[in-house]
Amino acid sequence: MEPSRIIDLFCAASGAREAGICPILPTQSGKAPKASSPLYGMKSVIVGIFPYFCGAEEGEICLYARGRDYHSVITPRLCAAAEALSAAHPGARFIPGCDASALNEVRAAGYTGLGFFGDNGLFFSRRFGSFVFIGTLACDLEFSIPLREAEGCSHCGACRDACPTGVLSGGDKRAECLSAITQKKGELTEAEAALMRACGTLWGCDACQLACPHNRGVEIDPLPEFAENRVTIFPRSLRNASDAEWDAFLEGRAFAWRGREVLQRNLELVCFTKEAENGILTGESEIKGDRK
Ligand code: SF4
Ligand code: SF4
Numbered sequence: 001m002e003p004s005r006i007i008d009l010f011c012a013a014s015g016a017r018e019a020g021i022c023p024i025l026p027t028q029s030g031k032a033p034k035a036s037s038p039l040y041g042m043k044s045v046i047v048g049i050f051p052y053f054c055g056a057e058e059g060e061i062c063l064y065a066r067g068r069d070y071h072s073v074i075t076p077r078l079c080a081a082a083e084a085l086s087a088a089h090p091g092a093r094f095i096p097g098c099d100a101s102a103l104n105e106v107r108a109a110g111y112t113g114l115g116f117f118g119d120n121g122l123f124f125s126r127r128f129g130s131f132v133f134i135g136t137l138a139c140d141l142e143f144s145i146p147l148r149e150a151e152g153c154s155h156c157g158a159c160r161d162a163c164p165t166g167v168l169s170g171g172d173k174r175a176e177c178l179s180a181i182t183q184k185k186g187e188l189t190e191a192e193a194a195l196m197r198a199c200g201t202l203w204g205c206d207a208c209q210l211a212c213p214h215n216r217g218v219e220i221d222p223l224p225e226f227a228e229n230r231v232t233i234f235p236r237s238l239r240n241a242s243d244a245e246w247d248a249f250l251e252g253r254a255f256a257w258r259g260r261e262v263l264q265r266n267l268e269l270v271c272f273t274k275e276a277e278n279g280i281l282t283g284e285s286e287i288k289g290d291r292k
Pocket of ligand 1: 118119120152153154155156157158159160211212213214
């Protein structure tokens with residue numbers, strides 16, 4: 001089957017806004033999958049792009065996590081595409097993957113020619129910017145199409161300058177992405193808590209994406225699941241909420257996997273500590289200094 005026909009079928013069945021084919025299998029380890037891996041024998045990747053951007057209104061939750069959990073949205077769509085492609089291509093195997101795969105999805109997306117790798121480590125679709133989820137079907141079909149160069153990042157440094165932790169500058173080996181800090185288990189250091197308060201985040205960080213010139217004027221066409229029933233803050237009533245109330249808040253959310261304990265800690269640290277209540281927040285430059 002022609003690659004263009006495969007892409008059309010994939011988009012029709014999955015609702016991906018665009019798709020492409022990566023003619024190799026880039027893995028996280030950089031090695032060929034072992035015989036025990038589900039990816040063993042796979043030769044190429046069909047990559048679907050699923051935008052989530054609906055606008056960047058103020059909030060305490062990063063943009064990707066405001067709608068429904070993308071795993072639960074994209075996985076069934078990929079399964080539908082696998083079914084449609086299997087019917088059209090009997091004997092071929094298609095393995096869905098979204099975020100939890102041995103496949104390097106960012107690389108696979110970059111090699112389709114649909115976009116490029118940004119200096120902030122994200123894939124940028126030329127149409128939708130970096131506000132996209134990547135869904136993949138690894139398959140055992142071989143395609144004689146070129147591996148496309150993922151050129152496009154202008155290396156302007158805007159993402160690095162906007163980053164509140166300095167992790168993109170590379171100079172401070174202890175610097176960590178704020179998004180990872182908000183997901184950490186256990187106790188956070190006071191510097192980490194102050195950083196979260198200063199950035200006003202309870203989950204994730206969008207600073208490098210919002211600063212990137214390639215994200216300006218992008219097409220806005222999110223999947224409906226990412227546009228409806230969005231949350232931008234944690235209700236303060238969660239502080240004293242029952243398990244049932246927490247469960248209701250977390251149902252279908254991308255941050256639910258981390259569990260109530262971490263999220264409640266974040267709420268407490270950012271919104272209810274003495275520093276937060278008094279508005280005594282450490283300035284960004286002081287925080288960077290703190291972390292060196
Ligand atoms: S802000 Fe500049 S350097 Fe960073 S990803 Fe965008 S284009 Fe590349
Ligand atoms: S998500 Fe935030 S902390 Fe992480 S690299 Fe981007 S700007 Fe820096």
